[in-house]
Amino acid sequence: xxxxxxxxxxxxxxxxxxxFEEKCAELYTQEKIRGFMHLYNGEEAVAxxxxxxxxxxxxxxxxxxxxxxxxxxxMAPGSIMAEMFGKQEGCSxxxxxxxxxxDKVLRFFGGNAVVGGGMPVAMGLALADKMRNQPHVTxxxxxxxxxxxxxxxxxxxxxxxxxxxxxxxxxxxxxxxGTRLDFSHSVTDLAKKASGYGIPAVSVDGMDVLAVEEAAxxxxxxxxxxxxxxxxxxxxxxxxxxxxxxxxxYRGKAEVEEWKKRDPIPALILRIEEGGTKVDLTPxxxxxxxxxEQAIAFAEAGTWEPVEDLTRFVYxxxxx
Amino acid sequence: MTYREAVHSAIRRALQADDRxxxxxxxxxxxxxxxxxxKGLLAEFGPERIRDTPLSESAxxxxxxxxxxAGMRPIVEIMTVNFSLLAxxxxxxxAATLLHMSGGQFNxxxxxxxxxxxxRQLAAQHSHSLEGWYAHIPGIRVLTPATLEDAHGMLxxxxxxxxxxLIFENALLxxxxxxxxxxxxxxxxxxxxxRRPGRDVSVxxxxxxLWKSLEAARSLAERGIDAEVMDLRTLRPLDDRTLxxxxxxxxxxxxxxxxxxxxxxxxxxxxxxxxxxxxxxxxPVQRLCGAEVPMPYAAQMERASIPQAATIAxxxxxxxRSHG
Numbered sequence: 210x211x212x213x214x215x216x217x218x219x220x221x222x223x224x225x226x227x228x229f230e231e232k233c234a235e236l237y238t239q240e241k242i243r244g245f246m247h248l249y250n251g252e253e254a255v256a257x258x259x260x261x262x263x264x265x266x267x268x269x270x271x272x273x274x275x276x277x278x279x280x281x282x283x284m285a286p287g288s289i290m291a292e293m294f295g296k297q298e299g300c301s302x303x304x305x306x307x308x309x310x311x312d313k314v315l316r317f318f319g320g321n322a323v324v325g326g327g328m329p330v331a332m333g334l335a336l337a338d339k340m341r342n343q344p345h346v347t348x349x350x351x352x353x354x355x356x357x358x359x360x361x362x363x364x365x366x367x368x369x370x371x372x373x374x375x376x377x378x379x380x381x382x383x384x385x386x387g388t389r390l391d392f393s394h395s396v397t398d399l400a401k402k403a404s405g406y407g408i409p410a411v412s413v414d415g416m417d418v419l420a421v422e423e424a425a426x427x428x429x430x431x432x433x434x435x436x437x438x439x440x441x442x443x444x445x446x447x448x449x450x451x452x453x454x455x456x457x458x459y460r461g462k463a464e465v466e467e468w469k470k471r472d473p474i475p476a477l478i479l480r481i482e483e484g485g486t487k488v489d490l491t492p493x494x495x496x497x498x499x500x501x502e503q504a505i506a507f508a509e510a511g512t513w514e515p516v517e518d519l520t521r522f523v524y525x526x527x528x529x
Numbered sequence: 530m531t532y533r534e535a536v537h538s539a540i541r542r543a544l545q546a547d548d549r550x551x552x553x554x555x556x557x558x559x560x561x562x563x564x565x566x567x568k569g570l571l572a573e574f575g576p577e578r579i580r581d582t583p584l585s586e587s588a589x590x591x592x593x594x595x596x597x598x599a600g601m602r603p604i605v606e607i608m609t610v611n612f613s614l615l616a617x618x619x620x621x622x623x624a625a626t627l628l629h630m631s632g633g634q635f636n637x638x639x640x641x642x643x644x645x646x647x648x649r650q651l652a653a654q655h656s657h658s659l660e661g662w663y664a665h666i667p668g669i670r671v672l673t674p675a676t677l678e679d680a681h682g683m684l685x686x687x688x689x690x691x692x693x694x695l696i697f698e699n700a701l702l703x704x705x706x707x708x709x710x711x712x713x714x715x716x717x718x719x720x721x722x723x724r725r726p727g728r729d730v731s732v733x734x735x736x737x738x739l740w741k742s743l744e745a746a747r748s749l750a751e752r753g754i755d756a757e758v759m760d761l762r763t764l765r766p767l768d769d770r771t772l773x774x775x776x777x778x779x780x781x782x783x784x785x786x787x788x789x790x791x792x793x794x795x796x797x798x799x800x801x802x803x804x805x806x807x808x809x810x811x812x813p814v815q816r817l818c819g820a821e822v823p824m825p826y827a828a829q830m831e832r833a834s835i836p837q838a839a840t841i842a843x844x845x846x847x848x849x850r851s852h853g
Contacts, residue, residue: 268599302632311631318598319631323622329588330623333595333603340551340577340601347595360618363588370583522633523667525691 213486216477219261219418220488223253223474225497226277229286232501233276233293233307237453241508242293245322246307249277251416251448254473255380256281256350258421259441262429263348266316268338270331271350272380273308273322278350282315286500287507296511303514304522324385325351325358328377332364335373335438346432348376354385356399365406365440372437376429377403379442380415386451387459403440415443416471419480446471533703535677536566536642539684540604544574547602550688553580553589554606563608564644564703590616590641594623594693597639602688607643610659610697624693625668639694640687645673646699646737646787647835653823656831658736658787660697661794664764670694671765672718675739677707679762682716689715699737721768723775727757730845731775733798734785735761738836742785745841754849764794772798773806780811781848785836790818812851817844 230248237246249256252274260281263269271278279289284300292299293307301311308322318334321327331349338345355361356379368375379399383390390397400410409431413424421443428439446468450457478488530538543550552567558581561568571579582589586607593605607613613620620641627635647656664671672687672694674680680698687694724739725746732742739760746756757779759772776782782802786795795816802814820834 270595297632299632301630301634304632305630309630311634313631313634318595318635319627321623323618326591326618326622329591329619330595330598332588333592333597334599335595336592337596337599337601340596360587360591363583363585367583367585367588367592522629522631525628525636526633 213481213484216419216481217488217493219257219422220474220477220481221493221497222257222281223418223477224493225286225500226253226256226280227474228497229280229501229504230276232505234449234453236505242307243295244306244308245273245452246293247274247452248449249274249447251468251472252380252382252445253277254418254421255378255415255443255445258418259348259378259425261422262426263346266343266345268316268318268331268334268345268347270318270327270334270347271320272324272327272352273320274352275310275320275350276307279310279312279317282317284310284312284315284317286504290504290508291511294508294511295513296508297514298507298511325355325360327351328355328360328364331375332368332373335368335375336371338374344433346374346376346429348378350378350380352385353379353381353383353390353399354393356402357385357393365403365408368438369407374432375438376425376432377408377438377440378425379440380445381442382445382447384447384451384460387455389459400440400442408438408440410440410442412442412444415445416473416476418473418477530677530707530709531703532677532680532705532707533564533566535681535709536684536698537568537570538709539681540567541570541573543604543685543688544570544578547688549600549602550604551578551580551601552604552606553582553593555582555584555608557581557606562606564700566703567606586612586615587619591619591623593639593641594619594627594637597637598627598635603639604688605639605641607641609655609700610643610645611654611657613643613659620669620695621666625666628692629668636691637693638691640684640696641693642684642696642698644700645697646701647824647831648701648737650826650828650831651824652826656824658819660695660764661786661788663695664794664797666765668692669765670718670763672696672763673735673761674698675702675736675760675762677705677709678713679716681709681713683718685715686718697736701737718763719766719768721759721761721763721771723757724760725756725758727755727779729755729779729849730781730783731757731759731772731779732783732785732841732845733759733761733772735764736787738785738787741836741838742841744838745845748838748842749845752846754845756845767798767801769801769805772802776802776806777809780809782810782814783841783844783848784814784816785841786816787819787835789821790816791821793818812848815844815848817841
């Protein structure tokens with residue numbers, strides 16, 4: 210793949226996530242999607258950049274703001290949309306919803322909606338690989354909010370102590386729900402907290418997909434070649450509210466507008482064009498629109514799991 | 530052989546039979562286990578499979594979940610039930626939930642063992658009986674082995690189970706002597722059982738209280754009361770059928786539980802008996818539970834906090850005499 214083809218693919222993925230979620234917000238107001246829904250607008254460069262360097266055998270553990278991770282990992286948009294509609298054709302049969310997307314084939318171990326709660330699980334996946342001498346990476350996404358959790362500190366220590374093959378991706382969007390970084394953390398340079406535990410830690414511009422990809426590649430290569438856990442902090446920003454219920458009392462419009470000037474999508478277009486390739490957005494937007502249209506049609510056509518099945522999957526079923 | 534050795538032998542046997550099995554927890558290796566259950570295993574199996582962890586209950590319990598998701602068969606040891614609360618997020622929000630939340634994709638074949646119970650003057654942060662609490666949670670199995678056979682066999686069965694299993698070992702039982710058959714192996718974990726048949730009353734209990742109840746039954750027999758003693762063995766799922774059969778025969782039920790009374794497993798059992806065998810009862814179902822206090826240190830206070838053979842016998846006698 211040439212440089213420009215690859216960059217156009219990154220662009221397509223980011224646009225898919227952006228448009229997909231814009232549609233999600235619309236469908237939410239139409240009450241097609243219910244529950245808590247957290248959008249990733251503004252942060253697309255993180256998921257897209259990181260996912261490029263992961264292989265099919267690698268494992269992913271993520272948070273409740275995970276539509277972007279799922280799409281970038283290659284989960285079918287229809288499967289995600291059907292999940293949010295609560296249909297049994299959804300990736301989690303409608304048992305999880307927006308916050309709990311799972312896909313066994315993609316080794317996508319879910320959106321975890323307890324902040325920090327996915328981190329120990331990621332270490333276990335990594336431990337299994339290490340014990341079996343598999344050169345795989347477990348990639349764990351979490352936000353700046355998780356860094357204040359006890360589990361974060363337990364996991365940094367243990368991952369470093371046991372040299373577990375985990376790639377920690379801290380999506381620092383500056384707010385733990387509505388609490389700004391400096392109201393949560395005595396030390397706001399979050400990478401320092403990982404390096405304090407002996408984990409090589411790098412901070413990168415999370416609005417620059419190429420920078421994220423490059424840093425993630427270096428970190429994933431280090432994990433894969435037995436250099437132990439690596440920590441990548443991606444400095445990013447969420448353009449929309451925390452969830453659909455958030456009136457955003459905690460930040461000013463000017464701040465949001467300032468960050469929107471760094472929108473990762475136009476930033477990438479500019480980079481591609483600086484490299485001498487003219488970007489024609491029309492075919493990208495058209496193909497993305499078609500993907501989303503099909504996803505919605507798939508979700509609409511989906512079926513409701515019969516309530517008689519309510520208590521299935523509490524315990525494993527004997528093989529049929 | 531002791532109960533401790535029965536658990537040890539099951540862990541050892543599982544480690545020998547299946548290279549996916551490993552043991553992880555605080556002081557399980559170099560120290561030999563807080564209650565010496567895993568003594569010698571580090572030397573035999575090495576530090577890859579007998580893993581001393583930092584004091585990070587949430588991290589290592591969650592790590593057990595992740596390893597189980599990846600196809601390993603981890604045994605996580607948590608020193609004592611009170612400490613398991615530091616891992617409750619992982620146990621409830623992940624281990625018990627992932628299979629359902631993922632629409633059946635991700636089962637968690639994890640075994641968590643922990644010590645439970647009072648009676649050792651360890652006061653209010655080392656002595657509670659929270660297994661009944663855990664039995665509230667759908668998605669996990671809660672086992673309470675009281676005998677050597679169960680201490681050994683339930684662990685082996687738990688390791689074959691595709692879903693998370695919590696095993697509560699009452700710490701007072703570790704030194705209990707008994708016999709373990711040479712061919713002892715996995716045992717059923719679905720059913721309660723009758724440890725002492727009797728006609729007059731069903732004493733329903735588990736764990737350490739089983740032995741106190743059996744002692745009470747012996748003394749009651751001298752006074753002409755024939756108590757049946759039921760060992761629940763498993764608190765989740767509860768074996769309603771075996772319990773109801775017993776109570777239908779004896780027409781009286783006393784539930785003995787070291788755990789607190791309010792909202793405890795004893796309340797659940799009582800409700801189920803009422804729902805299913807109400808018209809077979811000759812007397813109201815009664816409960817003898819742990820006193821509703823944080824466990825005190827002083828010996829006489831602690832003794833008074835937990836059902837004892839004498840209080841069990843008195844409760845049974847009261848039921849039988851007052852309701853003819």
